[in-house]
Structures are given as structure tokens and as C-alpha cells.
Amino acid sequence: MAETREAEQSQISDPDGEELMEKNAPGDSKNSMLIASDSFENIDIDCVEEFEIKKHKGGLIHQIVKQTSKEEQDEVAKENDDQNSAKSDLSIGEDSSEDQGEIFETKDIAEALDETLNPGNGPISSHITDEDVNSPEWRSQRKHIFIFSDSGKPVYSRYGNEDKLVTLFGVMQALVSFIQVSGDVIRSIIAGEHRFVFLIREHLILVGVSNGTDSTQQVLMQLTYLYNQVLSVLTSTSLQKIYKQRRNYDLRRQLSGAEKFLDSLLNMMETEPGFLLGAVRCLPLESTVRDMIAQSIVQHAKVKDLVFTLMIANSQLVTLVRMKKYYLHPMDLHIIINLINAAESFKAAESWTPICLPKFDSSGFLQAHISYLDEDCQTCLILLTVDRESFFTLSECKNRIQERLVKYNGLQAISDSLRKNSYSIQDCKISDLRHFLYKSKSTAQYTSPELEAPYLTQPEQERLFGLYQFLHQRIHSLSRPLKILYHVGPYETLLGWVTQGFELYAVFGPLVTKPLAINAINKLLAYIKREENRLFILNSVTF
Amino acid sequence: MSQQEGKMKSLEAKVVVLGSQGVGKTSVVIRYVGGMFSKAVSPTIGASFFTYKLNLENYRVKLQVWDTAGQERFRSMAPMYYRKANAAMLVYDISSSDSFYDIKEWVSELKRNVDTPIVLCLVGNKCDLEDGRKVSFTDAQEYAESIDALFFETSALKNTGIEEAFLVVAKKLIKLYETTLTSGLNILDSSFPYDESEHPSSNIHVESSGQKSTNKESSSSGCAC
Ligand SMILES: Nc1nc2c(ncn2[C@@H]2O[C@H](COP(=O)(O)OP(=O)(O)OP(=O)(O)O)[C@@H](O)[C@H]2O)c(=O)[nH]1
Ligand SMILES: [Mg+2]
Numbered sequence: 001m002a003e004t005r006e007a008e009q010s011q012i013s014d015p016d017g018e019e020l021m022e023k024n025a026p027g028d029s030k031n032s033m034l035i036a037s038d039s040f041e042n043i044d045i046d047c048v049e050e051f052e053i054k055k056h057k058g059g060l061i062h063q064i065v066k067q068t069s070k071e072e073q074d075e076v077a078k079e080n081d082d083q084n085s086a087k088s089d090l091s092i093g094e095d096s097s098e099d100q101g102e103i104f105e106t107k108d109i110a111e112a113l114d115e116t117l118n119p120g121n122g123p124i125s126s127h128i129t130d131e132d133v134n135s136p137e138w139r140s141q142r143k144h145i146f147i148f149s150d151s152g153k154p155v156y157s158r159y160g161n162e163d164k165l166v167t168l169f170g171v172m173q174a175l176v177s178f179i180q181v182s183g184d185v186i187r188s189i190i191a192g193e194h195r196f197v198f199l200i201r202e203h204l205i206l207v208g209v210s211n212g213t214d215s216t217q218q219v220l221m222q223l224t225y226l227y228n229q230v231l232s233v234l235t236s237t238s239l240q241k242i243y244k245q246r247r248n249y250d251l252r253r254q255l256s257g258a259e260k261f262l263d264s265l266l267n268m269m270e271t272e273p274g275f276l277l278g279a280v281r282c283l284p285l286e287s288t289v290r291d292m293i294a295q296s297i298v299q300h301a302k303v304k305d306l307v308f309t310l311m312i313a314n315s316q317l318v319t320l321v322r323m324k325k326y327y328l329h330p331m332d333l334h335i336i337i338n339l340i341n342a343a344e345s346f347k348a349a350e351s352w353t354p355i356c357l358p359k360f361d362s363s364g365f366l367q368a369h370i371s372y373l374d375e376d377c378q379t380c381l382i383l384l385t386v387d388r389e390s391f392f393t394l395s396e397c398k399n400r401i402q403e404r405l406v407k408y409n410g411l412q413a414i415s416d417s418l419r420k421n422s423y424s425i426q427d428c429k430i431s432d433l434r435h436f437l438y439k440s441k442s443t444a445q446y447t448s449p450e451l452e453a454p455y456l457t458q459p460e461q462e463r464l465f466g467l468y469q470f471l472h473q474r475i476h477s478l479s480r481p482l483k484i485l486y487h488v489g490p491y492e493t494l495l496g497w498v499t500q501g502f503e504l505y506a507v508f509g510p511l512v513t514k515p516l517a518i519n520a521i522n523k524l525l526a527y528i529k530r531e532e533n534r535l536f537i538l539n540s541v542t543f
Numbered sequence: 544m545s546q547q548e549g550k551m552k553s554l555e556a557k558v559v560v561l562g563s564q565g566v567g568k569t570s571v572v573i574r575y576v577g578g579m580f581s582k583a584v585s586p587t588i589g590a591s592f593f594t595y596k597l598n599l600e601n602y603r604v605k606l607q608v609w610d611t612a613g614q615e616r617f618r619s620m621a622p623m624y625y626r627k628a629n630a631a632m633l634v635y636d637i638s639s640s641d642s643f644y645d646i647k648e649w650v651s652e653l654k655r656n657v658d659t660p661i662v663l664c665l666v667g668n669k670c671d672l673e674d675g676r677k678v679s680f681t682d683a684q685e686y687a688e689s690i691d692a693l694f695f696e697t698s699a700l701k702n703t704g705i706e707e708a709f710l711v712v713a714k715k716l717i718k719l720y721e722t723t724l725t726s727g728l729n730i731l732d733s734s735f736p737y738d739e740s741e742h743p744s745s746n747i748h749v750e751s752s753g754q755k756s757t758n759k760e761s762s763s764s765g766c767a768c
Binding site: 103229233234253254255257258339343345346348349350351352353354368388389391395 | 564569573583584586587588589590591592593610612614615616617620623724
């Protein structure tokens, strides 16, 4: 087996004379529609910090509703009332009194464990399997995820039936509260091959158990996403309210049907580098075509209270038009993409659904008009508003946008781009370069070529993803962040480079030399620069 | 078409479909609107909107159907749809008594919150599952009478009863329009062109004849995959 060598640098020049030239970052834009984000920026390292809701007193949704002009003040007042009442509308339902007895007292672990012998009669989980802690299949899963309330009540388990895992939930809750009692917070446990990572939020505790390639921070990031997915379904306001009323509430009742969004989010995070990078991928399109699409939206969806309008095709962003004052966070965009990917029902008809974007405003719902614009259900249009009564207005907008896109071949261009695949690494004409991820920081967008040999099989793709996780984790190491990492592994050579403007992770064949690699990277940056108008959305369109 | 074009009036009515998770609301609507059944139909998120056009008596009836989600977390959205509805289809699954009890909750909620006249139609779906029947026909029928609702047993799978249920609802809507002046129904003067986009309102609309007539019998917005 080949040896592993590496070089770390905080200087940009290479001792061998070759130089990485820090030029303007390709895909850079001062006018981004997404909130620029650093990897890991989203993770609050201090998990027990005051709950996020405090930052959002009143919330953005409230703000937008209030902005409405003065003549409409009366109406606004009413609207606000509606909003408020909408929030308090959430029915917790009269739960049968049976499970009132099963309060897990934090101090009384023995009692909690006792409980485990009589699993509660909560709603049946959608992923019932006979797997429990003793089944070999369950034990061999690479990543487990558990979510439970701070009273120890199971909320979600990625594998197996929560009710059968009650003991385990009890133990995890006991661990968390035991350490909390001593005024400390549990963050992670490393046990042999396994890494246990804890994310503690008000009312909810999330635990990830991994024996894969992800680092503690990366698992923490995944847990943060899952927590946001829960908020996206319920809002922080109703989560607070539910647990205030009944500390022992079985949240699965409210999440029933939403487990599949948690499942699909987890699967997506294991294959899609966008989560790792905190960036989204755009559908490659000629900038004139993309402008035409954005203009169709601006012209035909100029509707009061419409906050964001976006178009998504095959998990890639086609365009985004936003209200002038507001930006979309890539994390929220990932939540939207996950919703579109996981919910088949949008393909049957125009839909109207509440969705909370936790980074935008975790305290309330936006209302989403969701529809596909083409027969094959490839191009999805999402209109996000604060006006719960505007379905028919938005439906009209959708029709007009659709008409225009048909007339000017916009849908055709999208479907051509989807069919053609993105681009081949061959197009970059750089020998020895096998694959790369390039993130433009200012726009929170990334690009990467198609997966080609040798990364065609699933195990190979997983291995490649693991290499990126490794490279990413080393570069963003909390204790020792790096600017450049050159790593020679047994099967490939890796180069990671982070500047103010971009993050680049490149994978070479094993025989590449350092000067060659550096030369290749400079060529690659030039290539991306040439293609930047097609690969990135560089201007930000507003209503 | 036996009626003379010129005498046709257009009636637009909102129909809301309510009922527990998984009773087959979407399947029933898709069977009616799209004429098919798919085993792979997935749970509704929020609500889906369908339209269906039919000619009945001397009316061109356009039904705007809101197919709501039965999942608990969407329960609080329901008022948004039923508040403006002219008819409500209350769907349960004949093989689940719980789903039948849920109907009673829906009915009392409607009674509390809706003050305009509304056509109620009780729908016992999955009647192909005779072996697993938990709700008897007569119990359901008696209940329907007690709340003054229409009643049908249907199967989206076998295509029984669905066409009829919607047809009778449409008839009752016409009757409601013709007989009830205070029903909150709108009559649009024939001399004013009716602009749909300006009237996404709650009521049944009647528009004069001679308007653009669509040949398409039904359309579900979006695509049919
Ligand atoms: N045997 C039988 N199965 C049916 C019938 N109608 C629907 N189903 C099945 O019941 C399940 C649920 O159907 P849906 O139409 O999604 O139910 P829904 O009421 O719309 O569910 P939500 O959208 O979650 O509220 C699906 O598996 C359907 O195939 C029927 O008439 N007979
Ligand atoms: Mg449905």
C-alpha cells in the first residue's frame, strides 16, 4: 500500500517554486441572492446557548406583514391577528390521558428505564421494522440518528421502531441530563469506531452515531439540519407551545408523515456535497436564458407579500427572485429542495402548503405555492408568500410565467441542460485531475463536474465523498484550520485550498506531483472563470 | 349537448375534501378528475387544487376542488379551505372506525365555524374492502341523515360511486343556488365580462353564457404523472 504523505501550508507559495495564484475568485459576486456562508458557520458550538427564537422577536414574517402601506393599516391589523391566531391555531389535540402517567422524570433514571418495558401507545411509526438494538442489521448501520424530547420521549430514529428503542432513548437522555446536572454539556463520545455526537436544543435532543468518515463537526452539522427540518414542519413557536403545555407530549403525532423528510434529508446529506459546503448547485444555463427566466418572474409575479420565487430542476437552482430586503440562506434552500424531492404529491396538482424556513424566520410559516411547469415534472416553481389567502393570485402568476417560458423556449433550455448533464472533467482539459468541488463563497454556490471513472460505482462514489469529508474536515479543523492541504493517499492525491473568495477541493490521480497539481489548479481556476456565467448565478434579481 | 349554448349559465363552486390521513381523499379526487387510480399515490402535503368542469341541467359547472392533507400537522390549516367552501366531501374509510369517528369531529367543527350554507356529502371510501368492513352501511346512512348530508359508499380502486357522488353534489349546489337567496352566492350580470383573476372569492359564481368555453372537460393543474 502506498504511503500517505501530506503537506500543510498557511503560505501560498510552494517551496518548489510553483505558485498558487490567488486571483479573483471565479463565480464571485458582490450581488448575491443567497446569504454567503462559511462551512460550519451554522453550527452553534455552544449548544445550550439561549434558544434562537430570542433573536427573532417579532420575526421577519411579522415585519413583512407590517410593511404593508398605511391605508391598509386596518387590514394589516387584522392580518396580524390572523397570523397570530394562525400560530396559536395549532391543535395539540386532546391526547388520551393514558400516557399522562409516563412522565420521564429527569432525575429518576431507574423509573425511566423501567418504562421501557411498557412501550407507550403512541402513533405507529411509519418505518416499522422488527429491528431493535439486538438485531445485527440494526447494529451494522453506518449512521444512526436519534431525536428525543428532553423528557426522554422518542421522536425519531433513523432505523428501527422508536418504541422498541425506548431503553436506548432513556439511556441517552440520562447521559445528557446527568452531565447537565453538573453544569456541563455533553458534546461527543468516542467509543472505538463509533462517534456519538449530541446536539442539545430547547426541548429536543439530537444524537448522531457514526462509524463512517464524518467528523464530529460534520455530524453536528447534519444534526443541525435535522433540527431545522423539524422546525420547518412545526415552527419553533409551536414546538415551544406544545412542550409548554405538555412536557411529555409525543411529538410523533405532529411529525406523523414528516419522518420521510428527515429520512430523505439524511440520504441527501450522504451524497450531496452542497450540505458539506453550505452551498447550492445551479443548473448550468446560458446567462441570457437565465435572465429571461428571471425577468418572466419579475414581470408576472409582482405580487404584494411575495417574498421569494424560485425555480428548481433536479435539485439544482435555476433562478431565484427575492423581495429587495430579504435574502435566502443556503440552509433554507436545502430544506426547500428536500421538500420538493421527497414529496411526490406536488406532481399531481398545484399545491398550497405552509413551510417554515428556520434561518429566515423560525417562528412562523411562509405559505408556498408549488407546481411543476412541464409534463415530465422536472421544473418546479415555488412561490413563497406571507399572505395565506393568495393562492389564486399566485396560480395566475404561475400560468403567466409558464406561458412565457414556453413561448421563449425557457423550459426547453432547462430540459436540454438537464439532459446534457453538467460537464465532464474532460472539458477542463487538465490531465490527472479526476474530480473537484469549487465553492464561490460570496454567492454560496458551488460547481463540480459529473462523476466519471473511477467513481462510477456506488462504493467508489461513497469513498470519494469520504475523501471530500476528510479534506474538508482537515481544512476547517477547529483547533488547527489550514489554508492549503496537499495529501497523498493510497489511491489518489488530494488538494484543498481555501481563500477569502473560494474553497476548492480537488482529487488527482496518485502519481501527480505537487508542481503539476498546483499548475492544474491554476488552470482549473481559469476554466471556472471562463465558464462562470453559465455555472453560477452572479446577479441577484429582486421584485 | 342538448341545451342551447346561449341558455347555459356558468356556475363556479368550491368543494373541500376532508377526512383522516390515508382514507383515500386524493385517490377519490384523482379518480374523478383524472379517471385513474394509482396504488403509488403519496400523502398530500398541505392541500392540492384540482378543477373539474361538467355540464348539468342548463349550467356549466366548474368545481374547484381542494384536496386537503389528513396528516395531523395540517389540521390547523383546514379552516382556510372550508370557510369558503360551498360543499364539503367528508371521506372516511369503511374499514376503519376511527376514520368514521373523525368525521363527527369534522362535522361539529364545520357547524361551529361555517355560517354560509354548505352542501355536505358523507363518503365511505374503500368499499371494495368488504371483508375488513368496520363501519356498517346503515350506521353511516343514519348518521348522514342526522346531519342532513348526502351519503355514498365509493371505491377509488374499483371506480364505484365516485362519479355519482360528485354529480349529486353538483346538482345540490345548483339547487342551493336557485333556491337560496341569502346563500352568499354571487350572480354576475351578463353585461359585465367576468374576470376570474379578480374574483378568487368564496362564493359560487354564476357567469353569463357566451363566455369563452373550454372544451376540456377536466383539468388538473400541473401534470398527470
Ligand atoms: N382498497 C382501496 N384502497 C384505496 C382506495 N382509495 C385509496 N386507497 C389506498 O389508500 C391509500 C391512501 O390513499 P390516499 O388517496 O393517499 O389517501 P388520502 O386520504 O389522500 O391521504 P392523505 O393525503 O395523507 O390525507 C393508498 O395506498 C391508496 O392506494 C380504495 O378505494 N380501495
Ligand atoms: Mg391525499
